[in-house]
Amino acid sequence: MKSQATEPMHAAPRSAKSPTTEPMHAPPKSAAKAPIAESPKSAPANPGDRIGVSTDGRRAPVVHVVGFWKRAIAACVDLAIVIPTAMLVTFLASKVSGVRLPSEKLRLLDIDLWIDLVLATDPAIVMxxxxxxxxxxxxxxxxxxxxxxxxxxxxxxxxxIDVYGDRPSPARCAARCAGYLAGVATLFLGFLWMGFDSEKRGLQDWLAGTYVIRG
Known part of the structure; x- marks a missing residue:
């Protein structure tokens, strides 16, 4: 009798059961590309505190923004300096230009004064x-x-300061001046907004990207 040949059994390839072929899951791209500014930060101690980011990407120290009333007092001091200076400049300019400054129109209760202010008809008032x-x-x-x-x-x-904690640049200073004009043009609402804003910023601060802090 002829012996029946048996076919050899082929073992399954080891690569099928090898754990080394399992794909490795890459970390989410969002975690690898998170910007520096969105890194976790400790919460400010007070509502007026703010944590910034310096120009080299490092976290800036905590600063405390100044509220409405202190800024209003500072503005009154500045007006006490600007108004007499402007009056002196106006007086000198009137002497040079020959424009007469009628003292009788400097009464605040005079209706003619307010009409000239609104209509800008008096050259002296316009100047x-x-x-x-x-x-x-x-x-x-x-x-x-x-x-x-x-x-x-x-x-x-x-x-x-600007958003990086530095002194404002000439462009930011010019933007703040434009913001002051806009604040007056909006019937001072641009300044009153500081009392309601969480960062105590007025219209001039938002336009220039600046903050007013203690120091």
């Missing part, structure tokens, strides 16, 4: 308004650029 705005904006721009604060802010121990 006074233009020079007052020019002196005020020059005062704000120069002191913000050179010192990061006005004399009123210095008295109240506060200063202006």
């Amino acid at each position: 006074g308004i233009v020079l007052f705005v020019a002196v005020g904006l020059t005062y704000l721009f120069v002191f913000h650029l050179l010192q990061g604060r006005t004399l009123g802010m210095r008295l109240m121990k506060m200063r202006v």
Whole structure:
């Protein structure tokens, strides 16, 4: 009898059961590409505190923004400086230009004064308004650029910084001046907003990307 040949049984390839072929799951891309600014931060101690990001990407120290009333006092001090200066400049300009400044129209209860203010018909009043705005904006721009604060802010121990904690650049100082004009044009609502904003920022701060902090 012929022996029946048996076919050899082939063992299953080891690679089928090898654990080394299991795919490795890559970490989510969102975790690998998270920006520095979105990294976890400790919560501020007070509602007025703010944590910024410095120019080199490191977390800036906690700063405390100044509220509405202290900024209002600083603004009053600045006005006490700007108004007499603007009056002096207007007086000198009237002597040079020959425009007469009628003292009888300086009474606040005179209806003619307010009509001339609204209609801008009196050359003396128009010159006074233009020079007052020019002196005020020059005062704000120069002191913000050179010192990061006005004399009123210095008295109240506060200063202006940008989003990186640095002194405002010339462009930001110019934007703040435009914000002051816009705040007046909105019947001072741009300034009153500081009392309701969580970061105590007015219209001039939002336009320039600045904060007013203690220091």
